[in-house]
Amino acid sequence: MAEAEMEFTVPVSADEVKSRIRDMGFVGRCFKFVGDVSRDGRIWRVKAPMSAITQTKELETRVLSQDPIEWEAEGKHLLWRGVFEVEESEEGTKIKVRLSVEGLGSMAPIINPMAGMQIEGQLRYFAKKLREELSRT
Amino acid sequence: MSIPRSVYRKRIRRAQELMRENEVDAMLILSLENYRYFTGDVRKQPRMLIPSENEPTPIVFESEREEVERRTGLQAKTYRSLPEMLSAVISFLNSLEKDTPVVAVEMEFSTPAFLIERFRMANPHVEVVDAKQIVSPLRKIKDRYEIELMKKAGKLADIAMERAADLLKPGISERDVALEVEYYVRKKGAERLSFPMFVNSGERSLWLHGMATDKIIEKGDVVLIDIGPVYQGYCADITRTFVVGSAGSEQKRAHEAYLRMQERVIERIEEKKNEITVLELERENSEFMKAMGYNGLYVRGFVHGIGLGFEETPFPTIFPEDLRETISKGMTLSVGHSVLSIKGAGGFRIEDTIHVGDRVAHLTNFDRKLLEVG
Numbered sequence: 001m002a003e004a005e006m007e008f009t010v011p012v013s014a015d016e017v018k019s020r021i022r023d024m025g026f027v028g029r030c031f032k033f034v035g036d037v038s039r040d041g042r043i044w045r046v047k048a049p050m051s052a053i054t055q056t057k058e059l060e061t062r063v064l065s066q067d068p069i070e071w072e073a074e075g076k077h078l079l080w081r082g083v084f085e086v087e088e089s090e091e092g093t094k095i096k097v098r099l100s101v102e103g104l105g106s107m108a109p110i111i112n113p114m115a116g117m118q119i120e121g122q123l124r125y126f127a128k129k130l131r132e133e134l135s136r137t
Numbered sequence: 138m139s140i141p142r143s144v145y146r147k148r149i150r151r152a153q154e155l156m157r158e159n160e161v162d163a164m165l166i167l168s169l170e171n172y173r174y175f176t177g178d179v180r181k182q183p184r185m186l187i188p189s190e191n192e193p194t195p196i197v198f199e200s201e202r203e204e205v206e207r208r209t210g211l212q213a214k215t216y217r218s219l220p221e222m223l224s225a226v227i228s229f230l231n232s233l234e235k236d237t238p239v240v241a242v243e244m245e246f247s248t249p250a251f252l253i254e255r256f257r258m259a260n261p262h263v264e265v266v267d268a269k270q271i272v273s274p275l276r277k278i279k280d281r282y283e284i285e286l287m288k289k290a291g292k293l294a295d296i297a298m299e300r301a302a303d304l305l306k307p308g309i310s311e312r313d314v315a316l317e318v319e320y321y322v323r324k325k326g327a328e329r330l331s332f333p334m335f336v337n338s339g340e341r342s343l344w345l346h347g348m349a350t351d352k353i354i355e356k357g358d359v360v361l362i363d364i365g366p367v368y369q370g371y372c373a374d375i376t377r378t379f380v381v382g383s384a385g386s387e388q389k390r391a392h393e394a395y396l397r398m399q400e401r402v403i404e405r406i407e408e409k410k411n412e413i414t415v416l417e418l419e420r421e422n423s424e425f426m427k428a429m430g431y432n433g434l435y436v437r438g439f440v441h442g443i444g445l446g447f448e449e450t451p452f453p454t455i456f457p458e459d460l461r462e463t464i465s466k467g468m469t470l471s472v473g474h475s476v477l478s479i480k481g482a483g484g485f486r487i488e489d490t491i492h493v494g495d496r497v498a499h500l501t502n503f504d505r506k507l508l509e510v511g
Contacts, residue, residue, distance in 0.1 A: 032261030049254050113220040117227045117259070124262035128236050 001102040002116040004123040010134040011092040017134055021069055021084050021095075024061040028073070030129040031122070034059075044073055054078045054103070054111055077107035097130070099123050138369070140282045142210055145177050148275060149193060155271045156189040162238040163188045164268050165226070165256070168247035170445040171272055173370045176209040184222065186229050196225045223259065230260050241268035245446075273450035277442050278467035283371060284492055287444070287469055289326070290373035291490050291500030293366040297322040298375050298503040301336075301364070305379055306511035307356045311336035315349035318364065327366035331447035335363035335376070342378070342484035345436060345476055356382045356511065359483030361476070365447045372447040374471040375501040376488035381511040387482045392507040394429045395477050395485045398422055399505075402439060402472050406464050407497045415440055415451050416460040426477070436475040440464075443471045443490055468493045469500070 010017060020026050025041025028034045035047035044059040051057050056075035064070040069084040078101070085096040101119055103111025152175065156164060164187045166172050172183035172195075180197065187193040192212065197205045199215040206213055216222035230238060240260075242253055244267045257265055279287070300321045304314050315334040323329070335347025342359040354360060363376040378392055402418055419437055426435040438454035448455070451462035454474070464470070473488030490500040 033258065049251070050258055053255075053258075114223070114259075117220065117224045120231050121227065121260045121262045124231075124236065128262065 001100050002112070002119040003098065003100040004119045005096065005098040006123055006127045007094065007096045008127060008131055009089055009091045009094045010131055012134055014086050014088045014093045017086050017093045017095060018069065020134060021086075021130075022063060022066070024063065024071060024073075026133070027071065027082070027130075028061065030126050030133060032125045032129075033122070046075065046078075053114075055107055074104075077104050077111065078102075079104055095130075095134075097123065097127055099126065138282065138285055140177055142177070144280065144282060145175060145209075149175050149187060151275055152187060152271055153189050155274060156187075156241065159241075159266075159270055160239060161189060161241045161266060161271060162233050162235060163230070164241040164271055166193075166243070167252060168243050168245065170247060170370070170449075171243060171268075171276075174272075174276060174445055176211065178205060178208040179370070180205070184226070186226065188229075188233075194225075194229065196222060226256075227259060230263055237262060237264050239264045239266055241266050241271050243268045243272070245269075246448075247446075269450070269456075276444055276446075277450045277462075278465065279444060279469050279492070283444060284469070286369050286371040287373060287490065287492065287500055290366055290368040290371045291375075291502075293322055293325060293327045293368055294364055294373040294375040294490065294501045295503045296325050297327075297364045297366055298362065298377055298501075301362045302377075302379065302508060302510060305354065305360060305362075305381060307354060307381055309354055311338055311349040311352050311354065314354070314362075322364070322366050327368060328370075329367050331365035331367050331372040331374075334365075335361060337361040337363075337484065338381075343476070343478040343480065344484065345478075354381055354511075359388065359485070361484050361486055363486070363488065367447075370445050372443055372445070373490040373501055374443055374447060374474075374488055375490065375503060376473060376486045377503060377505070377508060378483075378485050378487065379508045379510050380483075382509065384507050384509055385482070387479070388485075389507060391431070391477055391479055391482055391485045392487075394426070394431060395473070396487050396505055398425055398439070399473050399487050399489070401425065403491060403497050406470075406472075406491075406493055409464075410493050411463060411465050413464050414460065415453050415462050415464065418464070419453070419460065431477060431479070434479050435477045438475040439472060441471050441474050443469050464493060466493055466495070 025037045028037040028044040033050045034044045036045040056078040059073035059075040061073040073080040081100045083098040087094045101115045166185040184196040195213040202215050214225040301318050314336045336349040337347040338354045338360040339358040342361040358381045360379040365374045441452045442449040451459040453459040477485045492498045
């Protein structure tokens with residue numbers, strides 16, 4: 001399983017941050033590999049070429065815990081997990097994001113070596129987008 | 138011919154200056170042309186990262202490391218598997234201390250779209266831009282070492298065309314002409330042909346693009362032959378038009394018009410280098426062809442750059458923005474890229490490779506008249 005984490009601060013209240021990042025549709029739209037999300041945010045549609053490489057077109061999301069906010073998004077051959085630790089700070093709200101990804105089933109030996117390399121870039125994009133979106137609220 | 142390492146270092150430094158001017162943090166080299174331009178080394182499927190500061194890093198299969206480092210003077214990273222190769226690229230990109238590093242990637246013939254697409258997927262935090270803005274300003278102006286190599290490529294083009302002229306006769310297939318010419322010119326020193334040779338005969342001489350098929354060449358055919366030999370990476374391009382048997386008056390007239398257009402273009406380049414644009418030349422050609430009664434029969438795109446790529450900046454038939462390029466001293470050009478296509482008479486082209494110096498020098502010199510063979 002590949003993991004990466006990053007910490008940043010946004011100039012909005014912790015309550016506001018929590019209400020946004022509990023919405024799996026909002027979270028999904030911050031990933032570059034997610035092309036579209038269902039109206040209720042439960043389904044993330046994976047963009048090509050990742051959908052073809054992983055043979056996973058959709059991920060079904062669920063929130064596992066509210067504090068810290070833990071979620072997972074699982075598809076045929078791909079499982080993403082995320083943890084958001086949120087804490088008030090002088091400048092606003094400090095958010096620690098931890099992401100992990102792993103391949104499932106027969107695709108695992110193909111996906112996992114690649115996932116290990118790519119997760120940092122995925123997290124960097126995700127964190128940047130999340131920061132931008134939250135700062136806009 | 139050996140090019141001093143200092144020349145390659147200078148090219149890298151100039152690329153890095155352009156990268157900084159364009160706010161590009163790094164450039165990923167995937168094509169042999171650019172890898173060769175910046176290192177002098179030749180690799181199958183080269184990969185090299187050039188940061189905007191500091192030394193470039195070639196990424197090579199482990200067993201090639203020693204040779205690459207000896208030939209380039211650069212420190213290489215190695216791999217033994219695809220994940221290791223990707224890891225070398227990705228860890229370099231992750232080391233760039235920016236939220237969104239800007240990376241220039243070649244988006245040309247030699248770069249498969251799938252590579253760019255997967256590169257984007259693997260590095261979502263990276264902004265990918267076209268490397269043309271970095272590479273073209275350098276490569277379109279040739280240094281003296283490049284000119285020497287292109288002169289040799291030009292000589293090989295002449296030799297190849299001479300061989301083609303000897304072979305053309307009724308009964309031979311287009312494919313056999315191409316096969317014999319390629320074998321011959323490679324024996325004479327060409328490392329390869331930059332594109333599959335055109336032997337377009339009969340109705341096929343009217344075509345914009347070409348190839349060599351099993352079609353048997355017949356008496357009365359117009360045959361258009363286009364050859365691009367490569368010498369130490371550098372290309373020349375030559376096209377001549379032949380008639381198998383005796384040319385008719387309309388064929389002679391069309392060929393003469395094309396030849397006059399080529400001569401006019403070369404004269405204009407000589408008179409107005411550093412001033413005239415590709416677009417102005419194209420406009421003048423259109424007017425000339427209209428005056429000759431060939432309006433609508435001549436295809437635009439007479440001039441393109443040539444060097445390590447058989448078609449490179451300025452390359453207006455693919456990149457329309459290149460129409461605004463000024464023809465400048467130091468460029469090497471192909472003149473006669475497009476066909477005058479007249480149903481009933483044939484297709485006509487005379488293409489040569491030239492160097493724009495104080496004077497224009499022809500790098501290909503094979504007879505330009507309409508050649509009657511067989």
